[in-house]
Amino acid sequence: MAFEGLTERLQKAMRSLRGKGKVSESDLRETMREIRLALLEADVNFTVVRKFVKNIRERAKGADVLEGLNPAQQIVKIVNEELTKTMGETDVPLNKSEKIPTIIMMAGLQGAGKTTTAGKLALKLKKEENARPLMIAADIYRPAAIDQLEQVGKQIEVPVFQMGTDIEPLDIVKAGLAQAKENHNDYVLIDTAGRLQIDEKLMDELKDIKAYAKPDEILLVVDAMTGQNAVETAEGFNDALDITGVVLTKLDGDTRGGAALSIRDVTNKPIKFVGQGEKMTALDVFHPDRMASRILGM
Amino acid sequence: ANFRSVDEDFFEDLEDTLIESDVGFDMAVKLTDELRDEVKLQNAKDSEAVKNVIVKKMIDIYDEAGNGENNNINLVNDGLSVIMFVGVNGVGKTTTIGKMAKLYKNQGKKVLLAAADTFRAGAIQQLNVWAQRDGVDIVKKEEGSDPAAVVYEAVQKAQKDNYDVLFVDTAGRLQNKVNLMNELAKMKKVLTREIPEAPHEVLLTLDATTGQNALNQAKLFKEVTNVTGIVLTKLDGTAKGGIILAIRNELHLPVKYVGLGEKVTDLSKFNPSEYVYGLFKDLVN
Ligand SMILES: Nc1nc2c(ncn2[C@@H]2O[C@H](COP(=O)(O)OP(=O)(O)OP(=O)(O)O)[C@@H](O)[C@H]2O)c(=O)[nH]1
Ligand SMILES: Nc1nc2c(ncn2[C@@H]2O[C@H](COP(=O)(O)OP(=O)(O)OP(=O)(O)O)[C@@H](O)[C@H]2O)c(=O)[nH]1
Ligand SMILES: [K+]
Ligand SMILES: [Mg+2]
Ligand SMILES: [Mg+2]
Numbered sequence: 019m020a021f022e023g024l025t026e027r028l029q030k031a032m033r034s035l036r037g038k039g040k041v042s043e044s045d046l047r048e049t050m051r052e053i054r055l056a057l058l059e060a061d062v063n064f065t066v067v068r069k070f071v072k073n074i075r076e077r078a079k080g081a082d083v084l085e086g087l088n089p090a091q092q093i094v095k096i097v098n099e100e101l102t103k104t105m106g107e108t109d110v111p112l113n114k115s116e117k118i119p120t121i122i123m124m125a126g127l128q129g130a131g132k133t134t135t136a137g138k139l140a141l142k143l144k145k146e147e148n149a150r151p152l153m154i155a156a157d158i159y160r161p162a163a164i165d166q167l168e169q170v171g172k173q174i175e176v177p178v179f180q181m182g183t184d185i186e187p188l189d190i191v192k193a194g195l196a197q198a199k200e201n202h203n204d205y206v207l208i209d210t211a212g213r214l215q216i217d218e219k220l221m222d223e224l225k226d227i228k229a230y231a232k233p234d235e236i237l238l239v240v241d242a243m244t245g246q247n248a249v250e251t252a253e254g255f256n257d258a259l260d261i262t263g264v265v266l267t268k269l270d271g272d273t274r275g276g277a278a279l280s281i282r283d284v285t286n287k288p289i290k291f292v293g294q295g296e297k298m299t300a301l302d303v304f305h306p307d308r309m310a311s312r313i314l315g316m
Numbered sequence: 317a318n319f320r321s322v323d324e325d326f327f328e329d330l331e332d333t334l335i336e337s338d339v340g341f342d343m344a345v346k347l348t349d350e351l352r353d354e355v356k357l358q359n360a361k362d363s364e365a366v367k368n369v370i371v372k373k374m375i376d377i378y379d380e381a382g383n384g385e386n387n388n389i390n391l392v393n394d395g396l397s398v399i400m401f402v403g404v405n406g407v408g409k410t411t412t413i414g415k416m417a418k419l420y421k422n423q424g425k426k427v428l429l430a431a432a433d434t435f436r437a438g439a440i441q442q443l444n445v446w447a448q449r450d451g452v453d454i455v456k457k458e459e460g461s462d463p464a465a466v467v468y469e470a471v472q473k474a475q476k477d478n479y480d481v482l483f484v485d486t487a488g489r490l491q492n493k494v495n496l497m498n499e500l501a502k503m504k505k506v507l508t509r510e511i512p513e514a515p516h517e518v519l520l521t522l523d524a525t526t527g528q529n530a531l532n533q534a535k536l537f538k539e540v541t542n543v544t545g546i547v548l549t550k551l552d553g554t555a556k557g558g559i560i561l562a563i564r565n566e567l568h569l570p571v572k573y574v575g576l577g578e579k580v581t582d583l584s585k586f587n588p589s590e591y592v593y594g595l596f597k598d599l600v601n
Binding site: 160162165214274 | 341
């Protein structure tokens with residue numbers, strides 16, 4: 019990794035502290051600065067960082083941790099705890115409908131990993147619950163989006179419902195849901211086209227699909243490498259759709275993944291899964307503590 | 317933020333704006349310091365004057381980091397030019413090839429595409445749709461075949477049939493995957509074996525929404541494939557792609573094109589002043 023972890027940063031910042039016994043206001047300031055930098059380098063949004071560091075400062079001040087033997091370690095522990103807490107619950111299961119099918123809609127920016135994740139989730143459900151999912155190809159825009167989903171479907175042996183690209187996505191969803199009902203599929207995964215959260219026309223398209231399909235789960239799929247903009251994106255999609263969960267993809271890379279904290283902070287929606295590779299089996303449940311350590315470079 | 321008088325608050329906002337654009341903390345501090353000094357030096361007082369000083373200085377800084385490289389696409393006058401696209405997953409490689417192929421086709425060039433992403437589901441069909449849209453030719457093999465073999469076949473055909481430009485589409489790969497990076501090096505070697513100067517361009521595609529990891533991407537792809545330039549995609553969104561400034565500063569890689577949407581025409585040559593102005597638009601308006 020190119021960046022220093024928080025532990026090394028704090029060790030360095032607090033070297034001068036050792037043996038002084040008392041911690042001055044300026045030592046505290048220096049420590050908070052290092053925390054701020056570590057989080058910014060991990061791509062946590064700067065307004066989220068500001069808020070977070072303020073909380074840490076309060077806790078650090080109140081707890082006389084700075085007078086202990088190894089103040090750096092203690093601060094790291096506090097930061098790690100707070101980060102884990104902020105990132106929420108572990109292992110939040112998928113929402114399920116009382117009667118079948120449970121409907122899951124994927125949404126997100128272009129190239130985030132929606133289509134791949136739809137396949138991964140379908141396979142997971144198949145393996146773990148013996149489920150009989152159907153995937154609906156509702157991306158009529160991206161060249162060969164339907165081919166992509168069909169190939170994914172073939173790999174995992176899950177049927178794909180498609181009607182080509184000359185028909186509105188809402189109509190595809192309507193017909194797809196009718197087929198799922200007829201065939202008693204227990205899960206339906208709707209693959210939608212990537213779009214910008216500022217694209218009103220395409221966001222309206224998703225709202226219409228949501229109004230008709232009443233999905234039990236609307237998963238915002240976000241690339242873990244996303245920078246400061248994660249906040250705007252997540253806010254945009256959440257305001258429009260009231261998402262129910264988040265999937266963070268491409269965590270098999272060497273990014274710190276600070277976007278996780280930003281998204282959690284602005285949406286307050288659980289991160290349910292993480293994508294760890296291109297293979298259909300590379301989907302894991304989200305662990306806040308692991309994510310916290312990763313963001314902090316530990 | 318808006319500003320009337322240029323005080324310390326203004327420069328704090330400026331630093332925040334830069335951080336928010338993904339420039340990175342160190343780079344944001346460095347740039348803010350330089351801009352503060354320049355505003356003082358030029359004795360700029362009102363907002364209009366400050367705006368001009370900042371934008372001009374930023375362009376200077378961008379140019380200085382350049383090591384005198386060429387911002388144009390390196391095309392040979394007579395014979396085949398090979399342009400290879402590399403980058404992590406989902407950034408816009410295939411789409412950018414679709415756009416650039418049309419650009420060259422419109423200039424009367426004979427263009428060939430190589431579908432060397434044989435891995436991702438639907439990748440070959442995706443490039444094929446672009447070939448049809450653009451009215452250009454494509455070399456493709458079965459899904460799962462060796463990408464280096466596709467590259468070999470394509471460069472053979474391009475030479476034999478007198479094509480002017482060959483675009484090589486490669487599968488997205490994360491820079492920390494050693495095997496996949498080696499595969500990329502192998503594709504490049506095949507090209508160089510056939511034509512010593514090829515590939516004439518290796519374009520690293522970066523997604524503007526990417527944060528600090530883009531610097532790692534640039535470092536490692538440069539190491540493995542000797543990247544010659546950057547295409548910064550998805551600038552039509554709300555992300556600014558400020559990390560290109562840090563990349564420019566550390567690795568001296570120029571941005572050559574920017575992607576501004578999903579349509580074939582949504583591609584522009586990179587214009588530093590327009591870009592810099594876009595970074596500060598909200599601050600200086
Ligand atoms: N390494 C890695 N690659 C992934 C992961 N998830 C998806 N990808 C890759 O990311 C790229 C984009 O994935 P897609 O599933 O096509 O993304 P999408 O959101 O459907 O894209 P659009 O439909 O164009 O908006 C592909 O190359 C995928 O193989 C992951 O967890 N790790
Ligand atoms: N808004 C916007 N979307 C873009 C732009 N460039 C590409 N895209 C979209 O981003 C998604 C991914 O683009 P691709 O061209 O498939 O990306 P890639 O790098 O070839 O992806 P892999 O081959 O899977 O690694 C598609 O939905 C494209 O339409 C752009 O400049 N702006
Ligand atoms: K992306
Ligand atoms: Mg898709
Ligand atoms: Mg591609």
